[in-house]
Structures are given as structure tokens and as C-alpha cells.
Ligand SMILES: Nc1ncnc2c1ncn2[C@@H]1O[C@H](COP(=O)(O)OP(=O)(O)O)[C@@H](O)[C@H]1O
């Protein structure tokens with residue numbers, strides 16, 4: 001028995017050499033894993049910021065975006081942090097007193113100072129892009145448009161942010177950047193997935209942008225925008241229809257009914273019982289209709305609602321020209337359009353109107369959409385007002401027209417069929433960021449979408465740490481095994497009888 005105990009005490013795990021080796025080994029493993037974890041730990045998240053003002057025809061909105069500072073070029077995605085709606089109307093409405101356009105922006109600029117951390121102010125780029133409202137003002141009165149821009153620039157330059165310019169976007173830019181936003185937020189660009197088309201309905205213009213296999217730009221170069229993003233080439237079809245935003249389209253529809261300069265009209269696009277007085281000079285004060293102003297007309301006319309979808313649609317149809325197409329296919333007004341392809345995201349006024357009318361479900365047959373519009377249009381105005389007390393009267397009075405216009409623009413203007421209509425999604429936001437041209441515009445100007453696919457580490461951080469740990473343990477075991485000759489001879493253990 002005593003011999004046995006003696007042998008147990010000489011157990012090799014307790015020899016000084018193995019104790020030292022074990023301690024060193026454990027220290028080495030702990031050190032290795034600690035270094036691996038600390039060295040490659042994602043650094044504490046710091047953000048960069050960017051601000052874009054969308055100076056639309058009806059209103060201005062200030063968007064603040066943020067993205068992780070360390071990985072702006074590859075893995076981090078920019079997202080909307082805050083939006084500030086500027087009080088009052090769009091900047092083009094200040095043509096008569098331009099300095100007020102600058103003043104109108106101040107409250108949102110101050111709000112932005114609260115949202116972006118102070119030490120980042122000076123490095124935060126600030127852009128303003130104006131769309132169709134300013135395009136029209138610039139056509140009509142370029143001096144007034146220049147003055148509005150001057151006032152706006154002064155207001156923006158007096159902020160602590162890094163002012164990068166204020167300008168009018170072209171229709172192509174507005175359409176293309178809306179498409180970039182939608183596909184960037186859906187992660188379609190980085191992953192090289194099939195892209196989603198973009199439908200943007202504003203107050204003064206409307207844009208359609210999509211990638212089509214049978215469009216290479218040759219048939220109509222002015223509708224082609226090419227991009228190389230994350231290593232993929234895109235040939236985008238895009239078109240912006242000036243005067244076909246819903247406010248200008250409504251002007252055209254009312255202008256159509258006042259060609260002879262009447263004192264009264266019975267408008268099928270307004271609910272029965274709706275009554276208003278409209279001023280001729282205000283109605284015709286837009287390059288979209290100014291050439292049609294009746295010669296002999298009183299100062300104003302009475303508009304009374306009739307609420308008839310079918311009749312309203314007839315008038316809406318009349319503002320599109322479906323003749324004279326010199327291309328293989330056209331949408332309307334002789335504008336080239338390739339065959340529609342893939343899914344579409346429809347945002348801005350498309351969303352506001354269709355969500356109000358409970359028509360965002362596009363699996364609904366087009367016949368049902370028409371029935372619902374027929375019913376909405378024929379609902380008495382008093383009843384509409386009672387049912388939607390919280391909704392602005394101006395919007396409320398226009399939903400019958402707006403719904404009719406959207407359905408006609410999509411199905412007869414762009415040629416969406418019952419089948420392709422079901423591929424449209426009416427959207428406001430994607431993953432918390434508003435759909436619209438602003439994000440795409442900023443991504444482009446800050447070079448945040450690389451032309452080539454970025455090199456990504458082959459392993460995620462957790463995988464890397466696990467592999468280093470396993471390797472270290474394996475190395476240690478190998479090392480212990482390699483010291484086997486030093487181990488005490490276990491085979492000499494006496495046989496217990
Ligand atoms: N809640 C709402 N309901 C209906 N229409 C809305 C709502 N909010 C905004 N709109 C409309 O959305 C449109 C936005 O257009 P806007 O971006 O200002 O013009 P554009 O892009 O042509 O320069 C306007 O016609 C505005 O009236």
C-alpha cells in the first residue's frame with residue numbers, strides 16, 4: 001500500500017516541470033485570446049452626420065443622416081436620424097419677398113444644431129436641393145429665383161455646419177437619386193440584387209425610374225443614367241414630368257374646365273356639396289397652364305363639387321397626350337419608356353394619397369380600386385369633413401382628384417396593368433428612413449457608395465476570436481504532448497494484486 005501511495009505522490013501532473021509548463025501555457029492562451037479580442041474589437045461607435053434640405057414645391061424638409069464613422073466606405077449604412085418640417089410653403093412661394101425664404105429655414109437649422117453633436121458641426125456637410133417648384137419659378141422669373149437662392153444661401157452659410165451649396169436638381173437627378181435611396185436602404189446595391197423601380201409624386205413634377213433589360217440608353221439617351229456601384233453597372237431609365245406633380249396636374253384639370261372663362265363650374269373631381277371661389281389669375285399663374293388663360297374671364301369663378309369618378313377620370317385623361325410617339329414605346333407626351341420591369345416603390349404623394357384612401361394594398365384588383373374611388377368621390381363633403389376632422393381641409397378636398405390622378409397616371413400614363421400594378425408598393429419609409437431623393441443625393445456627393453465592392457474581412461469578429469482560441473488550445477495540447485519524453489514513466493506503476 002505504501003508503495004502505491006508513493007507512486008501516486010509522484011504523479012507526473014505534480015512534477016515542477018509540468019506545473020511550470022501548465023502555468024506558462026495558460027498564461028499564453030489567456031494573453032493570446034485577450035490580444036485577439038481587444039485588438040479586433042469593433043471600436044466604440046462614433047458617428048458622422050450629413051444634412052440635406054429638400055426644397056420641394058409645396059414645402060421644405062430638413063433631413064439629418066448619420067452613419068458609423070469608421071466604416072462609411074463599406075459596411076456601415078447611413079440612416080435618417082431626424083426630419084424637421086419647415087413651417088410655411090415651399091421656397092418658390094417667396095418669389096415676391098425672397099428674404100423670407102431664408103428666414104423660413106432658421107427654426108429647422110437651429111433644431112439641427114441640437115441633433116448633431118457640437119464637436120461635429122463644422123465637419124457636417126449641409127446641402128440644399130430644390131425641385132420642380134424652383135424649376136418652374138426659374139422658367140417664369142429667373143431673377144426672382146436667383147434672389148430666393150441668394151437668401152437661402154445666406155441663411156445656410158450662417159449656420160455652423162459645412163455648407164456645400166444650394167441648387168436646383170435636374171429632373172434626371174431627382175429621379176435617379178430617389179432610385180438610389182430606395183435600393184440602398186433595401187441593401188439591394190451592395191448585394192447586387194435585382195433592383196426596385198422608384199415612383200415619386202411631388203406637387204409640381206413626378207418621376208419614374210427603373211432598370212429594364214431592354215433599355216441600354218441608345219433609343220433615348222436623355223432618359224439614361226449610368227451608375228457603377230459596389231462593382232455592378234446599372235443602366236437606369238428615368239424621366240421627370242414637369243407639371244405632372246399632383247398640384248400642377250390639378251391646375252391643368254381645373255384649367256381644362258375653365259377654358260371659356262365661366263363664372264361657375266361643376267367639378268366632378270370634388271365631393272358633392274364642396275364649394276369654393278377661385279381666382280382666375282391665381283389659377284393661371286404657373287407656366288404649366290399660363291398659355292391657356294382665357295382671354296375674357298371674370299376675376300374669379302365658383303367651383304361646386306359634383307363627385308363623379310368616371311367624369312373626373314375623363315378630364316384627367318385629357319391632360320395626357322397619347323399621340324405622336326417617335327420611339328418604339330412611349331408613356332405619354334411623346335416620352336420614351338421601355339417595358340416596365342420588376343417591383344416598384346411609390347412614395348411621397350403616392351403614399352400620402354393612397355394611404356388616406358386605404359388603397360395601399362396593391363393585391364386589390366384595379367376594378368376594386370375604381371369602385372372605392374367612385375364611392376369616395378361621391379361621398380358628400382360634409383360627411384367627409386366630419387369623418388376626418390384631424391386632416392387638413394386642403395388635402396381632404398383634393399383626395400378624390402388625387403386618387404383619380406394616381407390611378408390614371410399609373411395605368412394609362414405609365415401602362416401598369418393589373419399584373420404589374422400588384423408589384424407596386426406604396427411606401428413612406430424604408431427601415432426608418434424616408435423614401436425620397438435626399439439620401440441618394442447625399443450618398444453621391446459624399447462618395448459614400450464606392451464604385452467597386454469593398455474588401456470585407458473573410459471572417460466576422462466572433463468567428464475570428466473563436467478560431468484564435470481553438471488554435472491556441474490545440475497548440476498548447478500539442479506542446480504538452482511533445483514534452484512526453486519528460487513525463488514520469490507511468491508504465492512503471494506497480495500492479496495491484
Ligand atoms: N398628408 C398629405 N396628404 C396629401 N398630400 C400631401 C400630404 N403631405 C404632402 N402632400 C403633397 O405631397 C406633394 C409633395 O410635393 P413636393 O415634394 O413639395 O413637390 P415637388 O417634389 O414637385 O417639388 C405635394 O403635392 C403635397 O401637397
Ligand SMILES: [Ca+2]
Nearest residue numbers: 056131202348
Ligand atoms: Ca418632392
